Amino acid sequence: MTNLKRMIALLLVLAMVAVLAAGCGSDKQAQKKFDFPKKPINLIIPWAPGGATDTVGRAVADAAGKHLGQSMVAINKAGGSGSLAMEETLKAGADGYTVCLTSATVLTVQPKLKSTKYTAADFRIIANIVQNPLFLFVKGDSPWNSVKDLIEDAKKNNKIIKVGHPGVGSANDMGSTAFFQAAQLKTTEVPFKSNGETIAAIIGGHVDCGAFHPMEAKEFVSAGKLKILGVFKPERVDFYPNVPTIAEGFKEAGIDFKYKNTDFSAWYYLAVPKDTPDDVYKFLAEKIKAAVNDQAFRDKAKAMNMVIKLLEPDQIAAAVKDIDTAYGQIIAETGKKGN
Amino acid sequence: MEGTLGSLLQGFAAALSANNLIACFIGVVIGTITGVLPGIGPTGAIALLLPLTFGMDSGTGLILLAGIYYGSMYGGSTTSILVNVPGEAASMVTCLDGYQMAKKGRAGAALSVAAIGSWFAGTLGIVGLMLFAPPLAEMALSFGPPEYFALGVCMLLLLSNLTGASFSRALLMVLTGVLLSMMGTDIITGTDRFTFGITDLSSGVELLPAIMGLFGLAEVLAVALTPYAVSDAAKVKFRELYLKKEEMKRSVWPILRGSLIGFPMGLIPGPAAFLSSLLSYKAEKQFSKHPEEFGKGAIEGVAGPESANNAASSAAMIPLLALGLPFAPPTALLLGGLIIHGVNPGPLFITQHADMFWLVVASMYLGNVMLLVLNLPLVGVFASLTKVQPKVLMPVVVGIMIVGAYSLNNSLFDIWMMIIFGVVGFVMKYADYDPAPLVVGLVLGPAFEEGLRKTLLMSQGSLMNIATRPITATLFAISALIIAWVGYRWLQGVRRARRQPA
Amino acid sequence: MTKSAVEKIFLGGLLACLGIYTVTAMGLRIGTMWEPGPGYLPLVLGGLTFAVCALQLAGSFSRGVKEKISDFTRDGLKRLFVYIATIILFALGFTTLGPAAFFLLLVILAKTSGFQGWGYPVLLAAIFTVITYMTFFNLLLIPLPLGIFEEMWW
Numbered sequence: 005m006t007n008l009k010r011m012i013a014l015l016l017v018l019a020m021v022a023v024l025a026a027g028c029g030s031d032k033q034a035q036k037k038f039d040f041p042k043k044p045i046n047l048i049i050p051w052a053p054g055g056a057t058d059t060v061g062r063a064v065a066d067a068a069g070k071h072l073g074q075s076m077v078a079i080n081k082a083g084g085s086g087s088l089a090m091e092e093t094l095k096a097g098a099d100g101y102t103v104c105l106t107s108a109t110v111l112t113v114q115p116k117l118k119s120t121k122y123t124a125a126d127f128r129i130i131a132n133i134v135q136n137p138l139f140l141f142v143k144g145d146s147p148w149n150s151v152k153d154l155i156e157d158a159k160k161n162n163k164i165i166k167v168g169h170p171g172v173g174s175a176n177d178m179g180s181t182a183f184f185q186a187a188q189l190k191t192t193e194v195p196f197k198s199n200g201e202t203i204a205a206i207i208g209g210h211v212d213c214g215a216f217h218p219m220e221a222k223e224f225v226s227a228g229k230l231k232i233l234g235v236f237k238p239e240r241v242d243f244y245p246n247v248p249t250i251a252e253g254f255k256e257a258g259i260d261f262k263y264k265n266t267d268f269s270a271w272y273y274l275a276v277p278k279d280t281p282d283d284v285y286k287f288l289a290e291k292i293k294a295a296v297n298d299q300a301f302r303d304k305a306k307a308m309n310m311v312i313k314l315l316e317p318d319q320i321a322a323a324v325k326d327i328d329t330a331y332g333q334i335i336a337e338t339g340k341k342g343n
Numbered sequence: 344m345e346g347t348l349g350s351l352l353q354g355f356a357a358a359l360s361a362n363n364l365i366a367c368f369i370g371v372v373i374g375t376i377t378g379v380l381p382g383i384g385p386t387g388a389i390a391l392l393l394p395l396t397f398g399m400d401s402g403t404g405l406i407l408l409a410g411i412y413y414g415s416m417y418g419g420s421t422t423s424i425l426v427n428v429p430g431e432a433a434s435m436v437t438c439l440d441g442y443q444m445a446k447k448g449r450a451g452a453a454l455s456v457a458a459i460g461s462w463f464a465g466t467l468g469i470v471g472l473m474l475f476a477p478p479l480a481e482m483a484l485s486f487g488p489p490e491y492f493a494l495g496v497c498m499l500l501l502l503s504n505l506t507g508a509s510f511s512r513a514l515l516m517v518l519t520g521v522l523l524s525m526m527g528t529d530i531i532t533g534t535d536r537f538t539f540g541i542t543d544l545s546s547g548v549e550l551l552p553a554i555m556g557l558f559g560l561a562e563v564l565a566v567a568l569t570p571y572a573v574s575d576a577a578k579v580k581f582r583e584l585y586l587k588k589e590e591m592k593r594s595v596w597p598i599l600r601g602s603l604i605g606f607p608m609g610l611i612p613g614p615a616a617f618l619s620s621l622l623s624y625k626a627e628k629q630f631s632k633h634p635e636e637f638g639k640g641a642i643e644g645v646a647g648p649e650s651a652n653n654a655a656s657s658a659a660m661i662p663l664l665a666l667g668l669p670f671a672p673p674t675a676l677l678l679g680g681l682i683i684h685g686v687n688p689g690p691l692f693i694t695q696h697a698d699m700f701w702l703v704v705a706s707m708y709l710g711n712v713m714l715l716v717l718n719l720p721l722v723g724v725f726a727s728l729t730k731v732q733p734k735v736l737m738p739v740v741v742g743i744m745i746v747g748a749y750s751l752n753n754s755l756f757d758i759w760m761m762i763i764f765g766v767v768g769f770v771m772k773y774a775d776y777d778p779a780p781l782v783v784g785l786v787l788g789p790a791f792e793e794g795l796r797k798t799l800l801m802s803q804g805s806l807m808n809i810a811t812r813p814i815t816a817t818l819f820a821i822s823a824l825i826i827a828w829v830g831y832r833w834l835q836g837v838r839r840a841r842r843q844p845a
Numbered sequence: 846m847t848k849s850a851v852e853k854i855f856l857g858g859l860l861a862c863l864g865i866y867t868v869t870a871m872g873l874r875i876g877t878m879w880e881p882g883p884g885y886l887p888l889v890l891g892g893l894t895f896a897v898c899a900l901q902l903a904g905s906f907s908r909g910v911k912e913k914i915s916d917f918t919r920d921g922l923k924r925l926f927v928y929i930a931t932i933i934l935f936a937l938g939f940t941t942l943g944p945a946a947f948f949l950l951l952v953i954l955a956k957t958s959g960f961q962g963w964g965y966p967v968l969l970a971a972i973f974t975v976i977t978y979m980t981f982f983n984l985l986l987i988p989l990p991l992g993i994f995e996e997m998w999w
Contacts, residue, residue: 043995046988053390054675059683066394077986079753080390083546084528084535091542117533121542166801172533192800194488195530200668200675201612210487210801219682223667223689300397307685340533383985391986515901518894519859522866522887529883536883537869567928568921570959734958738951738966739973741932745950746977750987758936766929773914774852792886804879 040100040284041074047274048096048104050089052082055198056136056219056308060272061105063304064133067295072288076103085173086110087120094122098277100284103130106275112328113173116335124328127275128285129320131292134310136217136270138179138236140250143206143213144228151234151253154213155187164190168202168211171195172340175270176202179215179236182263182334183250206230217270218243218309236268243309266330269311271323289317347473354701358709362403363702370407371710374414375717378421381428381555382747385415385673393680401684402699406706408680409660412673413465413707416616416656417714420457420649424450425728426740428559433616433652435554435782436624439506440637440644442562446571447640451584451726456594456642457649458718459586464602464650465711468657471606472664473704476693479658480665483610488801489809492794493818494611495787500825502621502787505779506638507628513780520784521791523548530789531796543756550614552748552760553785557778559744560765563737565772570733584723594646597627601650608651609658612670614786619655620648621783657707664700666690848912849905856902863898867891927957943992948974 047068049061058080065076081089089104090111096102104127111124140151148154158165165184169177172195184191194211196202199220205211207229215236224230234250235241251264274292276285293314295301305312315323334340357363377388388411396404419431424441437457444453471479499521504513526537527547538544586594601623608619627647628637637644662668667689669675681688686696693700728736748757768778802808809815870891873884935950942949951970952963960966981987 044988052672053386054669054672054679056679058390058676059679062390062393062679063397063683066397077988078390079988081752081754083752084542085533088542088545118535164803171530192803194797194800197530198669198675200670200678204484204612204662204666204668204670205487208484208487223687223691227690229690303685304397304683307687308682383987387987511897511901515859515894515897518890518897519863522863522890522894525887525890532874532883534873534883536873536887537866564925564928565916567958568925569916569918734955734960735969737958738954738969741954742947742951742973742977745932745935745947746981746989749989750981750985753987755936755939755990758939762932762936765932770851770855770858773848773916774855775848776852776855795886796881799879799881 038283038287040287041072043101044075044077045072045100046096046102047076047078048089048093048102049078049080050082050086050104050106050110051080053080056217057105057107057272059308060134060305060310063301064105064274064292064295067298067301068292070298071291071294084120085114085117085171087114087118087122090114090122090127091120093275094126094277098279098281100276100280100288103274103276103288105133106273107175107270108324108327108331109173109175109178109270111273111275111324113178113331113335116332117173117340124324126278128278128280129317129324130274130276130285130289131296132313132315132320132323133272133274133292133296134305134308134312136175136219136272136308136310137241138175138215138217138268138270139221139244139247140180140183140215140233140236141203141206141213141221141225141230142233143209144224144231146212146231148233149231150256151248151250152256154233155189155254155257155259158187158189162190164192165213166194166211167191168194168196168205168214170197170199170202175268176215178331178334179268180213181338181340182236182266182268182330183215185334185338186254186262187257187259203230215268222309236266238265238267241311263330263334266327267323268327268330273320350697350701351473351705353698354703354705355708357402357698357702358406358705362400363406363706364709366399366403366407367410367706367710368713370410371414371417371714371717374411374416375418375714375721377411378415378418378430380418380747381422381430381559381744382551383750384431384551385412386676387750388415389673389676389680393676393683396680397683401681401686402702404684405677405681405686405699405703406710408677409703409707410710412677413653413656413710414714415673416465416653417458417461417718419652420461420645421454421725422559424453424457424645425725426559426736427562428740428744429554431616431652432550432554432614432786433620433655434649435558435617436505436620436648436779437645438558439624439779440639440641443638443640444642444645445729448729449590449640449642450729451722452586452590452642453645454722454725455585455719456590456598456646458715458722460594460598460601460646460650461653461718462711462715463598464605464654465657465714466708467602468606468609468654469704469707469711472657472661472707476661476665479610480662480668483612483662483668483670484666485814486611488794488797489812490794490814490818491613491790492798493809493815493822495790495794497818497822497825498618498622499783499787499791500822502618502625502783503780505621505625505783506777507634508775508777512776516776516778516780517784520781520786521788522784523553523781524785524788525792530793531800543754548785549751549757549760550617550782550785551751552757553764554778554782555744555748556761556764556766557768557771557782559740560761561768561772561778563741563744564765564769566733566737573730573732584726585719590642593642596630597623597643597647598650600626600630601647602654604647605651605654606658609655610661612662613790615659615671616652616655617786619651623647623651660703660707664688664703665693667692846914846917848914849908851914852905853902856898856905860895860898860902863891863895867895924957928954931957939992940990941992943990943994944974944978945994946992947977947989 065078069075093104234253251261254261419434420437422428422430423434423437427442429435441453503517528545605619627643663674669678748761870887874882875884876882931953938946955966
């Protein structure tokens with residue numbers, strides 16, 4: 005018993021020492037100087053672990069840790085199609101220690117679909133990390149080989165197309181909705197929990213088509229299980245030069261794609277609350293840019309088939325405004341609404 | 344067949360390199376720890392360690408991450424048995440008999456049978472993965488919304504009265520569970536339902552805080568009310584710490600049946616591991632010669648379910664490796680890890696990256712053996728925890744549950760959910776209401792509701808396609824049989840009651 | 846307190862919740878049987894469950910069994926009350942007090958569970974708090990709330 009007591013006493017002493025050491029570790033002399041960051045920075049990821057966004061977030065947190073002088077801790081806050089994470093970021097305060105990963109759909113679509121406690125104006129975007137282009141996919145052995153085939157077949161036979169997507173208001177949903185709205189075709193939307201489940205439903209023949217990013221779908225294309233009909237961008241992409249844009253496909257079918265100038269690719273941004281001090285904001289912007297330019301990060305982005313193209317703040321603002329207008333039009337014209 | 348053996352041997356040769364062995368070992372150790380700690384599950388642990396594997400060779404990284412995944416299925420039962428706190432959702436059912444065994448001083452036996460069953464089922468699952476991955480993966484694709492709906496109906500009928508308490512009470516609890524599952528954002532329209540303006544509620548009632556409260560916290564509160572006495576006089580002999588001969592005999596068939604139930608369940612998207620353990624429990628109770636022992640410490644009630652959830656977790660690797668389609672959060676993270684390493688698993692993975700496939704398969708065999716060797720000595724350590732006075736153990740258990748619940752989403756909200764469910768669970772205990780049917784309803788609610796609504800959407804408001812699809816037709820035939828059988832039994836009971844006037 | 850009294854409390858509470866649930870469901874879009882909206886099943890099942898619950902509550906009144914619960918001793922109920930109250934107070938103060946709230950929770954629970962004196966509870970709580978925080982920050986990289994100790998930790 006005395007042995008046990010001694011052990012416990014020893015443990016306690018060790019513990020106290022550890023606490024003291026941790027407490028004294030931070031120096032409190034340089035109060036006036038710019039000493040950001042003094043502690044690890046939290047990166048809030050608006051989705052559950054495992055998806056494309058999560059993977060991007062973890063990779064950027066890893067790269068940023070090397071440039072910030074402090075580690076960046078990735079924290080998942082899934083819920084409310086991303087809106088929970090945005091609200092948490094605003095709640096955490098504008099001191100620069102809480103940064104969120106976000107996208108145009110989370111910033112602009114969710115506030116349009118339901119009553120959220122934030123709007124895009126509450127945030128200041130630090131940097132655009134990567135761009136994830138959006139493509140329209142059908143089953144590999146589908147009779148449709150082009151956008152024209154799909155539109156003409158559906159019109160002629162008065163077909164109702166079953167569209168799969170991973171959640172109302174996701175970038176995938178917005179893309180496919182724009183497509184069928186512009187083509188004036190009847191659809192049934194069948195939502196799933198993730199991109200993986202949606203792709204499985206297309207390959208399994210339960211739904212007809214869906215819009216995805218190549219990171220999730222490209223292996224199925226090379227195996228012949230999926231077929232690409234077009235890319236939701238004003239111009240073709242480098243890694244699939246033979247894939248026409250959606251607007252080109254529409255033109256073939258004799259229709260003008262009214263969103264032909266809109267880039268439906270998902271941009272992932274890092275953002276902070278808008279009241280974050282200027283010096284902190286500038287510091288973060290500079291370091292995050294350096295992290296994105298890191299070769300290790302570039303390699304990972306390439307493995308995920310994502311595009312890196314760093315923009316200036318005003319260009320980012322213009323891009324967000326662009327997609328916001330397009331999304332607004334789609335939502336208004338289809339009557340898509342959460343509540 | 345010869346090709347398989349040759350490839351497997353090559354896989355072993357690669358897996359036995361020092362780097363890979365160490366990675367496998369680290370993975371299974373971390374898996375065991377995260378399994379033991381309630382709340383922190385394989386998803387969290389894989390997410391955490393993912394950046395650490397960035398610097399590794401892709402095969403080594405995958406071995407480590409996969410080790411965490413299947414390793415966590417081993418540890419999950421530990422806290423269920425010792426303190427009635429399920430470490431993972433899939434270990435909920437182990438609470439029912441495991442905790443009762445521990446109360447009778449057979450914690451060691453329960454822990455060892457869980458470890459042995461896990462090892463056997465895990466290994467059997469890998470054999471299945473190795474031999475039949477591609478055809479089985481194709482089968483998983485035939486599961487669309489109508490199949491989910493049929494599965495939901497069938498499972499609700501089969502599992503609602505898991506513990507065999509009063510029918511009307513179980514019915515009320517299952518219905519309440521289904522109602523709870525419909526809280527949060529409706530996946531089909533995006534509407535928030537029953538959130539009362541709380542954004543946290545938009546992701547719905549999460550399973551883990553609910554079962555940690557209903558089982559774990561409720562038990563802690565019950566112990567606070569009437570502390571149990573620890574008698575250290577009864578020293579357990581070393582031989583009796585593990586399985587007695589009779590216990591071993593009784594566990595053989597449950598382990599085998601559990602593995603056979605768990606494996607096909609693992610292929611199905613959704614809460615496969617959880618459902619497979621419940622199904623196995625139900626099956627054991629049905630086959631048992633002494634069903635009255637269930638709920639009071641029957642070893643079959645631990646051996647079967649613990650085997651089933653491990654077989655299911657091995658099988659869940661099949662859609663991932665053969666198709667590149669993850670059907671569960673931890674396998675989704677594994678996929679993310681692979682992609683970031685520049686390996687894209689897809690339908691061609693097994694042919695194009697054969698070396699990596701066989702490396703992972705070989706490392707899973709090795710990892711399962713490591714887990715068995717690691718877990719059996721730990722049985723003694725953990726079993727001795729039942730000798731710790733409740734005044735020491737209970738505060739620590741509360742502390743672990745609280746940080747565990749917090750770490751699920753880094754939010755206080757889950758702690759509140761756990762507290763609410765804990766108090767409700769405590770009241771239910773004294774009102775003679777069983778929490779298991781409530782959890783069954785909570786898990787199967789989405790399969791039922793979303794399945795039904797999507798089926799109607801896809802067919803423009805007709806349920807005819809249910810009869811024309813082979814899987815749904817079979818599942819509904821089974822459901823009809825269950826209803827007919829229950830009705831027959833009920834009629835028999837009525838007749839008997841008439842024959843014997845009271 | 847008798848078993849049937851606890852049952853009545855439980856069923857009464859559940860009935861109230863089910864009532865609120867069903868009324869709330871009416872505010873959602875219901876749709877039709879062949880084209881159900883988000884409120885269809887909640888309304889139908891909510892109403893059904895409400896009925897089942899009401900029947901059971903009625904049944905519990907007609908049953909005459911008055912089995913006393915021997916567990917509900919005076920001391921036991923006191924401990925139970927302290928446990929629940931402490932855990933709730935902890936949840937309220939965790940974000941502001943951080944490790945101190947965790948420490949206090951453990952001290953009070955340990956003391957309530959029957960320790961004589963304060964020495965052991967304090968020791969147990971201190972060790973466990975330090976181990977937990979160290980493990981979560983350094984090993985698991987999960988930032989537990991620090992509250993007012995935020996500055997001191999870093």
